[in-house]
Amino acid sequence: MTTTPLDFAMRARALDEADPLRGYPSRFLGSDDPEIVAYLDGNSLGRPTRATAERLTAFVAEAWGGRLIRGWDEQWFDLPVTIGDRIGAAVLGAAAGQTTIGDSTTVLLYKLARGALALRPGRTEIVLDRDNFPTDRYLLEAIAGELDLTLRWIEPEFTGGVTAQDVADVVCERTALVVLSHVAYRSGYLLDAAAISAVTHDAGAMLLLDLCHSAGAVEIELDSWAVDFAVGCTYKYLNGGPGAPAFGYVRAEHLADFTQPIWGWMGRESPFEMAQGYVPATGIRRIISGTPAIIGMLPIQDTLDLIEEVGMAAVRSKSVALTEFALELARSSLVPLGVRVSSPTDPARRGGHVTIDHPRFKEITARLWQRGVIPDFRPPQGIRIGLSPLSTTFAEVLAGVSAIRDELTTD
Numbered sequence: 001m002t003t004t005p006l007d008f009a010m011r012a013r014a015l016d017e018a019d020p021l022r023g024y025p026s027r028f029l030g031s032d033d034p035e036i037v038a039y040l041d042g043n044s045l046g047r048p049t050r051a052t053a054e055r056l057t058a059f060v061a062e063a064w065g066g067r068l069i070r071g072w073d074e075q076w077f078d079l080p081v082t083i084g085d086r087i088g089a090a091v092l093g094a095a096a097g098q099t100t101i102g103d104s105t106t107v108l109l110y111k112l113a114r115g116a117l118a119l120r121p122g123r124t125e126i127v128l129d130r131d132n133f134p135t136d137r138y139l140l141e142a143i144a145g146e147l148d149l150t151l152r153w154i155e156p157e158f159t160g161g162v163t164a165q166d167v168a169d170v171v172c173e174r175t176a177l178v179v180l181s182h183v184a185y186r187s188g189y190l191l192d193a194a195a196i197s198a199v200t201h202d203a204g205a206m207l208l209l210d211l212c213h214s215a216g217a218v219e220i221e222l223d224s225w226a227v228d229f230a231v232g233c234t235y236k237y238l239n240g241g242p243g244a245p246a247f248g249y250v251r252a253e254h255l256a257d258f259t260q261p262i263w264g265w266m267g268r269e270s271p272f273e274m275a276q277g278y279v280p281a282t283g284i285r286r287i288i289s290g291t292p293a294i295i296g297m298l299p300i301q302d303t304l305d306l307i308e309e310v311g312m313a314a315v316r317s318k319s320v321a322l323t324e325f326a327l328e329l330a331r332s333s334l335v336p337l338g339v340r341v342s343s344p345t346d347p348a349r350r351g352g353h354v355t356i357d358h359p360r361f362k363e364i365t366a367r368l369w370q371r372g373v374i375p376d377f378r379p380p381q382g383i384r385i386g387l388s389p390l391s392t393t394f395a396e397v398l399a400g401v402s403a404i405r406d407e408l409t410t411d
């Protein structure tokens with residue numbers, strides 16, 4: 001028996017009706033915009049929540065416009081760590097005092113990697129992989145040049161990612177730091193962080209995880225996995241808005257000895273004393289450099305409100321159901337047209353997006369955008385179907401895959 005388009009339409013409707021998070025897509029702005037048929041790129045830029053639109057307007061009028069410079073004393077000074085602690089508790093499995101927000105992921109990665117390397121003097125190697133996001137690779141190339149260190153590259157499978165065995169094969173007594181993405185930005189592979197952390201520590205090295213593609217999509221337990229350092233974007237699944245500041249995590253046991261290379265006044269103990277000489281602030285504030293982007297960190301709080309309401313376990317279940325449905329549709333209607341699935345088939349090893357490949361996908365992505373179906377293209381020939389769990393419906397998944405099929409069958 002073959003599955004007809006009508007069967008799939010009924011399935012999508014049934015899945016949306018049974019979805020425990022079905023009330024959440026409408027809490028995002030634009031969810032009722034008829035021009036947007038399917039937004040499948042919430043893993044690159046999450047939609048704004050309706051609450052954020054109100055929060056930003058109120059902030060300008062009341063907090064910035066009304067409290068003026070007094071706002072720093074009342075709330076803004078603590079906001080990076082207050083929000084950091086909320087991200088830690090709701091999303092990262094991190095106890096208070098280890099997370100803050102500020103800078104971009106790129107800058108925070110640099111600061112944390114340099115700080116980490118300073119804790120392993122005499123060790124000369126950094127482990128990384130060829131499929132990591134460009135910024136991660138470039139930064140580590142730069143750091144290796146600055147400090148005269150050697151990069152040990154892992155070459156993961158195209159449709160997979162870095163395994164604990166891959167890491168075990170390259171770490172040794174020379175390894176200072178292992179830097180990996182928890183979910184691979186291209187294939188969507190979700191690595192086994194607990195196992196990789198253990199293998200890394202067995203060699204006496206430390207682990208820095210990039211959580212850009214996992215924070216807000218998969219469950220994370222930084223404290224119990226014994227991850228040493230982590231960074232991640234807030235404008236992807238956390239819907240913080242374009243260029244929203246990143247979060248950084250430093251495990252409590254490292255904080256007392258940790259120093260990062262960008263010594264700014266806001267990361268100093270008692271910054272308003274304007275004293276001579278840099279003394280790092282106590283605790284996680286020491287990873288801050290200059291004045292944090294307060295406006296940029298406001299919207300994250302609205303997504304945290306939603307995640308705190310439902311919990312990450314429910315978010316992850318929705319995410320798995322969305323990617324499973326996307327894969328089922330892709331197998332039945334795209335694979336027969338020569339499309340290749342380039343994401344893991346095992347949901348336990350898959351993050352919140354699905355990548356499919358075809359030689360025509362670059363040109364087809366541009367046409368999809370014109371018709372309001374918005375995934376993204378990643379070289380060499382991949383369409384990434386990003387399924388932000390709180391804002392995406394099963395109907396959108398179906399509309400997206402059907403549009404891709406349409407484009408593939410017209411020339």
Ligand SMILES: *Cc1c(COP(=O)(O)O)cnc(C)c1O
Pocket residue numbers: 104105106107132133135136181185210212213233
């Ligand atoms: C999106 C992403 C980044 C982006 O870094 P920015 O400094 O925000 O541009 C970095 N690493 C990974 C793995 C990403 O997915």
